[in-house]
Amino acid sequence: MTDLCPVYAPFFGAMGCTSAIVFTCFGAAYGTAKSGVGIAAMGVLRPDLIVKNIIPVIMAGIIGIYGLVVSVLISNNLTQQTALFTGFIQLGAGLSVGLSGLAAGFAIGIVGDAGVRGSAQQPRLFVGMILILIFAEVLGLYGLIVALLMNSRTGGDVTCTR
Template identity: 80%
Template sequence: MADKITEACPVYAPFFGAMGCTAAIVLTCMGASYGTAKSGVGVTAMGVLRPDLIVKSIIPVVMAGIIGIYGLVVSVLISDGLQQAVPLYTSFVQFGAGLAVGLAGLAAGFAIGIVGDAGVRGTAQQPRLYVGMILILIFAEVLGLYGLIVALLMNSKATLNASC
């Protein structure tokens, strides 16, 4: 093992890959939990006035949960490439991939939570707002999808011409 420790493959290199794996799941779950909580409060408040719309109004909660799945996918893919002797290049790319999906998921979760809360409350008062809320939620969700796509592309390049 000691013969694989070089300048291109230092002993601390796996740390960055592990942190990318951690950032992917932790940050996306933070976004998903915020989106779920904020939207859930709106659904609960709306359900007091219009209990017949509760099932129709849980769409933001479902969309927030999907953000966490993006982080899970990237985290599993990064963890598959973790090893004791890893090139610094590979671990930095894994770290970047984790941050890409994690921060995008965090932003998407915040957007979904805020739009979901206001949207379901508004829909209770004016049902024609529902389609507009769904469209805005789709645009918020796609922010997390962008992070997933970038992270997948980055992770696929992590081992390109890199060896210890």
Template identity: 70%
Template sequence: MSVMRPELIMKSIIPVVMAGIIAIYGLVVAVLIANNISDKLPLYRIVLVHTSYFCLSGLAAGFAIGIVGDAGVRGTAQQPRLFVGMILILIFAEVLGLYGLIVALILSTK
């Protein structure tokens, strides 16, 4: 991007930032899991309930952001009008990870 269209470099960083937000969601869920570990709670429940819901949604969001970010940045370099569409798709992909975080928060309070 910096070679073809240097004026669009800052717009190209958005998918990277959104992928970093997914990592922050993972950190929050890891802290929740660490706080809920006790002798009374069986390990299979912790692993099954918390990580399965969040990891699947975080994994799906990460793949979607990676694929859309790669293709979207390349497409935006050729046609700048694609930027808005790329951002919308990235937002929908990010919401997948947010749903996983919300489910993990709900499950950790019960």
């Protein structure tokens, strides 16, 4: 082991992998649950609009896919002999997609809940709700892009050999 390749370096990569999937799934679960409550409440009076207003739930599920993609990419690069630089980059990539996915899931849940209830009373609100949901989804996409760019930099100059 050297200063550039300590024994604990893979821990940071594993934590990046974990944070990518955990935080995005928290966001996706919150967005699904919050929007689902709105759909259930709206469906009591307007059951004909349930399928049309399922879009926020689908968009919340996509946030979880972002975390899955980054988590799989990070886990493919995990090795016992890892440079500290690589571990930190993997941690940053996981936190990037994870925390942005958490924020996007919260936004989708809140907008989805209020949006489906509102569009049941005023159908012209539907297009506005979709546009706001798209902007909320893009927040998670930004985190995915940054995570992919960061993860592509993990093949640094340092090689760890025994």
